Amino acid sequence: MIHIKRIRGARRADLEAIVEIDALITRARKPEYWGEALRRYGGRGRGRFFLVADTDEGVRGYIVGEVRDWAFGQPPCGWVFEMGVHPRARLAGVGTELLEALCQSMRAAGVDKVRTLLARDNSLVLAFFRSQGLMAAPLITLEKDIE
């Protein structure tokens, strides 16, 4: 069982581990995407958070979120855009600690609600967020093919 040392802000040196974890989950390596995500959400930007779980085996999880004011006509709330835990580090509380740390940061930023958006067939991550107490939001996602 891995041991979580701390949840901290992501650094440039963590990028390789983050890209690796994401690639293991999604089967696609996206170094440019993650470089850009770190540039936008890393550091001490107001209301933007990019956290990693530092464990005795190195970085084994990440979470990215932002406080958005009136997005989709909704009062200010926190949004979780990305979350990943290394497949070998699952069931060790990494996801729970990452989400809890993000929620605390968002609470400190002045919001009392957190939301996320997931693919309907992503049952593993859906079940995780459900286990953390998230319920369906009063929003519906819609899409269409642009001809």
Added chain:
Amino acid sequence: MKLQQNTRLALYSVLEFAAQPGRQLSAAEIAARYRASPHHLAKVLRKLRRAGVLAAARGAGGGYRFVANPKRLTLLEVISVFERIGPGRGRAARNGVEAALEQVLAEIDETAKATFGSLTVDTMLKLIARSR
């Protein structure tokens, strides 16, 4: 969203058993709690046993106990023992009106399926504890 009576009774039963994992409960006890026929509930519990969710308890009084993993077992898996949720319930659409309506109904079914599939028994027990 309407579930068949058997399905609802199965969900109530699974949550009752999972809340007291070490304890054996009889069909009569659960039937009394949910005002159902003990005979009817016994049939539901037999199906849950065949699905590997419950095991028959030995000894005086009989009954069943919960043997599934509450962190893995989802509401959808319990529901699927009794009924099917998802598209393809009816006949093929014969015209544009039926096809359009089927598309909307399929959208609702898919959302219901994802909701039931994302809720484990363990998460439901937490939800029950919070609403008490």
